[in-house]
Amino acid sequence: MPTFWLVVFVFALAALGFLAGRARALHSAGGNARDLHSLPNYYGANVLLTTLVPALLVLGLWLMIQPSVVQYRVSGMIPEQAIPENSTLGLVMMDVHQVAAGLDLAVDEGALTEQEAGTIRTEFTDLRARLGELGVALGSDVRPEVLQAAQRYRAIDASGHRNMVIVVTLLALAGLGFSWQHTNKDFRARNVVEQGIYALLVLAALLAILTTIGIVLSMFFESISFFKLHSWTDFFFGGTWAPNFRGDSELSILPLLWGTLYISFIALLVAVPVGLFAAVYLSEYANGHVRAFAKPLLEILAGIPTIVYGLFALLTVGPALVSVFGNGPEGLLGVDWMSGATSVLTAGLVMGIMLIPFVSSLSDDIINAVPQTMRDGSLGLGATKSETVRQVVLPAALPGIVGAILLAASRAIGETMIVVMGAGAIAKFSLNPLESMTTITTRIVSQLTGDTDFASAETLVAFALGITLFVLTLGLNVLALYIVRKYREQYE
Template sequence: MPTLWLVVSLLVLSAAGFVFGRQRAMSSAEGNAKELHSLPSYYGHNVAFTTLLPALGALAIWLLVQPMFIESRISQLIPEELAPDRQTLGLVMSDVGRVAEGLDVAIAKGALSADEAKSLRTELTDVRARLGEVGVALGADVRPEVLEAAQQYRVMSKTGNVLMAVFVAVLALGGFSWSYMQTHKDFRARNVVEKGILSLLILAASLAILTTIGIVLSMFFETINFFKLHNAADFFFGRTWAPNFRGDSELSILPLLWGTLYVSVIALLVAVPVGLFAAVYLSEYANNTVRAFAKPLLEILAGIPTIVYGLFALLTVGPLLVGTFGKGGFLGVEWMAGATSVLTAGVVMGIMLIPFVSSLSDDIINAVPQAMRDGSLGLGATRSETIRQVVLPAALPGIVGAILLAASRAIGETMIVVMGAGAIAKFSGNPLDSMTTITTRIVSQLTGDTDFASPETLVAFALGLSLFVLTLGLNVLALYIVRKYREQYE
């Protein structure tokens, strides 16, 4: 049974459980709802939740574990000469999955029967012909061992899906029967349902925390493997970034960190004044009509994909800067050789960050009590003096927190830097030079057919962990400033 139909069946059974559970509760009270411990709907929800939630949880776990279990078993069938290392084994297993999918398509179209798919273990020529009849092509590099593994993969997947459907159905029916038999007028259905909802809320909060922990641990262990292969002193204190996959790479984070911070500072120099001035205007000067139009229009910038900003940097801002600072431009001196530069990426990234700063600052300024404005105006201050001397100082901790959050967003940006700043890792104070950042190098080191166990690849995890620590520190600093200096108004 396809997973979609299995889920639909569970939903239908759960809906039936709600109806039958409610009816049973009312029958036990002889139709008088006042005799029930809880409202009638709680009894229905108890049966519905007991039917649906354990079955859905088991289904999710099964779908997560089954592919890993099957791949671990099938990988043992792959000869060592075909997959001498982990990376090659992953490529072979991809071929196995592709061939297994092709066999399923051929069976569905009638070119092969299920029995033939099991028996054609090493007859690769026959299988190619059968699959070619229905438009399924196998690559020339598929070997008989891969075909046999694909056939076993398909059989185990089919068997696992059948067992999954049976187990989930039995669990759902068992939950339905048990909760239905429990239902009577004295059953504390409300307490059970509310405890179940509380457990779901705790689970949702725990998933977010556990996901963060899992990401950190995955980077941490790969970072340890990197430092086993590469000198930590060169990574933290070296001055050159030069990966070459020949065993003598220089992999220092410092030039990448310099480029990251340089681009981020320029972005903040663009975003903070514009965003803060926009927030002051919208919250203090604009009427309701202008605010209702301008604020959503400004926040549209936050919804534009970063790849579009990257194209804007590459095709518009970069050539514009070259026309100004390039050969034959400003003062007749060639200040800028190409369209990619720190200034190009920083300006475009600053435009992207404007809604982050303006929207957060606007909410913070609006949170300042109106009584403080009225008191300042009543003492004879002008509106601009009230904003400078009362509103902004009161909102300053929140504004600083918003700026630090925007800085975290700038440090983690990738596509704008890839297309606007270039790919050269170096120390330079010239904003018209091409540079690169940590995120760009992470993408570069993990792209292509590279040895996953080499320091040139594992360095991406060390860079990622360093970037995580940097952004986490900025977020913690923002929270500290907001909590320490925020004034509590009644």
């Protein structure tokens, strides 16, 4: 049974359990709901939760754990002599996955029967040709041991899937039967359901926390592996970024950090004034009709995918800047300061446009939170509207606005696609905003793209860059939340 239909079956069983639990509770009370301890729907909800929650939890854990278990068991089948000298076990396992996926596709499409797929061993050329007709490309020549490992992978994966279906189905049925059996008019269904929902809320909060911890730990341990292969002094204090995969790379974060901060600074120079002025207008000067129209229209910018902003930077903003600051005598200014469309200024301007709704929305909420009595007091003392905004409202909202700017800065530091398409890929120190530079996020993508060996410093450096970026943005977020919290304590 496919996983989708298994989930549908569990939900259908839970819905049936809701109706059965509710009907059993009413039947035990002789049809009089007032004789029940709880409302009838609580009895149905108890059966529904007991049927649904344990089964789905086991299903989720099984789907997360099974791939690792299958990977571990199959990788042990591949002998060392089956691994080429210029390859690793991880790359060989990638071929195993491709062959296994090809066999699955061939069986699903009817090109191969299960018996044919099980008997193919050394005739890999025929298998490659047949899979090629189905559009399945294999990255390299696969030895018989790898093909056998792929077939073993399919067998173990299929067996695990069957066991998962059986366990989840039995668990759902057991939960349904147990909860239905204990349903009667004296059962405290409301208490049990509320405790169960409380436990689910706690579990959701723990999942968010544990996910963050897992991300940090995964980057931390890989970063330790990197610093075992590369000097930490060169990483933190060197001046050159030059990975070459020959063992003599210079991997300093400082040029990347400079590009990241420089582009983010230009983005904030665009986003903060425009976003703040827009927030002041919408909260203090615009009437209800204008605000109802303008604010949603402004916030549409936040929903545009960053790849679209990247294309805008590459195809529109960059060439426009070149026409002004480049092209020599033929340019608008008659200078040749900008040689290409990618530059710090290009990425910074487009990123600033992307951050405008972020700054304006947060600032608007913060300005609106300033008590109206402060405005009325200022106006009552004879101040004008503009003086009230400038000397009362903005100073009162300043801590919250600073927090919004810091949150926008952390968003700018973590941006990738706009920088990839608008800023270039050159890591260097320069104050010229018309030159190409790169950032930490783009280098992470570059180092992890393609067939890479996760045992080399040139690849593991991506994790060191990632955890450094994480610490930087986390610090900005913590500082912003601290400032906003202080503000809320003062005015709420």
